[in-house]
Amino acid sequence: MVQSKTFNPANQWYGAIAAAFEDGYIATNQAGQIVAFNPSALEILRISESQMLDPGWWESPSAGALGQLLRERKEFSDHKVRQDVPNKKDCWLRVSGKALHTQTETGYMLTFRDVTSYLEVNRSLNTIISSLDDIILEMTVNGTLLHVWMNRTSRLTLPWMEMQGKSVYQYMPERLIMEFQHLIREVIISGKEVVRVLQDPLGRNQQVWYRIRLVRPGTTNNTIIVSIHDVTAEYKANEELREARTQLEDSQQVFKSVFDYSPTGIALLSITGQWLDVNASLLETLGYTRDEMSGLSVSTLIHPDDMDKAKAQIAQILDRKINTYRAERRYKHRDGHYIYMFLACSAMLNPDGSIRYLILQMIDVTELKQLDSDARKKNIILHATSIDLQQKIKQLFELNQIIAHNLRGPATALISSVELLPELANMEEQQEMLDHMKISANAILSTLNDLKDVLAQQANTELPFTPCNVEAITKQLWSSLNQQVVEKNAQLKVNFRESSIEYSRPYLENILFHLINNALTYTRPDVLPEIRVETWKEDDQIVLMVSDNGIGIDLQKHGEQLFRYKKKFHRGYESNGVGLFMIRNQIRTFGGSIDVKSEVGKGSSFFVYFNNRVHISKDDE
């Protein structure tokens, strides 16, 4: 029986061989006592000979996994076992257990080798592989799988544990087999790496793309390494990129054709106001060649009067307060004249939000402006003409009234009297009637003369308008009425805020004469007559006022008749009822109007409104 480290003395070679084994071994007898071991075992486990032979040590926790295996005495091969070894952080052993049969008993032996460093390499390899691709296959040129490394198995769900030794073709759809064989041939012939992107290589009807890379590690070696990587995300991203690029190209194409062929002038402008690009239309509108234009800054073309507004708008864009603006500006044509441009400006931005350049679109609206101003002018003339026509209608209506009453009246009386004449036997009666008839005939004649004057006024609108000095005219009239002024001790007060009135001088004199004469006529005996003559401006119209402190007139009673022909309102005053009628007719003829305010016993104020607008428009006609 062997009690301790003993080697069969009968076979010295056996002991020498055992001692030379790199693998360690430990053998026990049926009772579990250690009967043999070799130096490699001591070395691998880093224990002493006495520890090895101490059954107590083997039962202690220090014996670790090997102690356990010795007690279990199971048969196995090539288990990787972690063993606690003094002064070694990590120690993996590849261990095999075997029964030993002698003639009398059954012993047990563990053989083991330190594989720690191998496992470390393997682990690094796995780490490297997993960082590279989804799947790496090593296979023969015939397609037999030698090794399979799989990352992200969730995606492919291949039974990778069982794949070793099987044909790669049973894992791929029919349609890819031929193509894959071609790829293998290509790799063998070219000796170079071959890469393809295949859609759905496992035939699972998925929108997935895999990049397959085949490499032949060496020409003597009949193996091929296939690495497979899921590139769906990249593929889709590429697809989108391609699409985006196409769209971008399309829109650039569109912009280019718009730019080149648009009837609208378009320019790209730097933020410092230099022309970056100008289209043909704008060049044509402004009259410059491309070369001439590129040397100019925008600011040299904008009309000086429009400059402040232009600067303000561009500043707002540059400050990013607005993105676009529209404006109407005058731009200088190459010939020197200015063109009215309607323009829209918008900013093109860089990805960071800063301004890349400005896009300026401009249309020549000079003609439109002209049309617009023509239309306005015509409108004014039309308006004036309409006022003029209304006045003329009023005048005609008034003339009709005069004919009906002041001409037809005495005429009918004359007819009646002619019928009566034969019946008058008495000479005295005849004479009386003849006297009346004469008066009537004279009345008709005087009315006809007045009508003639009125018509002359209306026809004579060609009278020259000159600047009339109102003060001079008033003073002159006042002295011509000196007799009445002295008689009544009348006072004149003037305030001419508008010293000059553009009018026909004789007509203005006539208007002032009648108004001042009336003011001197209808005076109150108990107060000293005070007559005020004033002018001022009111809504573009010059107003002339003649105001008195005379007897006044009951406008409620007589208002509508005040300016009528041959109307009289005050008994006992010298009046033929023609003056106010005539001046209103004059005023109306030139588009003006006359108004009155009065209070019985206090005085009257007459206001003449000179319509300058009509006069201007008549010049335009």
Next chain:
Amino acid sequence: MNKIKNVCVVDDDELFQFVMRQHFERLELVEKIHKFTDGEQALNYIKQNLNKPDNLPDLILLDVNMPYMDGWQFLREYVKLSLPAGKQIKVYVLTSSTHESDLQRAKEFPFLAGYLVKPIGKNIIKEILTELLPA
């Protein structure tokens, strides 16, 4: 033979007044002819005689176009008067105007007996007076 007591002719045309008077005198149907050359005078006369029905006119021939107070103004004042009970005054508007606008204006005064356009002959006057005569 019955006669109409008072007739007022309101017109500023002296020739017309003269011719009317001649006609009235010749027809001998009117006792007294009152001449007024404007509406105000006629109105004042009527106002002053509201208490003397014998002096009030039975007929007024009223011209439209007159100074101081014209025919229309007279009519507006006239309607305000309160005439003695039972007193009937026929008012005719006489005008030389043939304008539709004047005719329309006359319709504002429905109590008018008529609207006459000058010239007015002897026959028309006779007709008007005959109508007025007490039966």
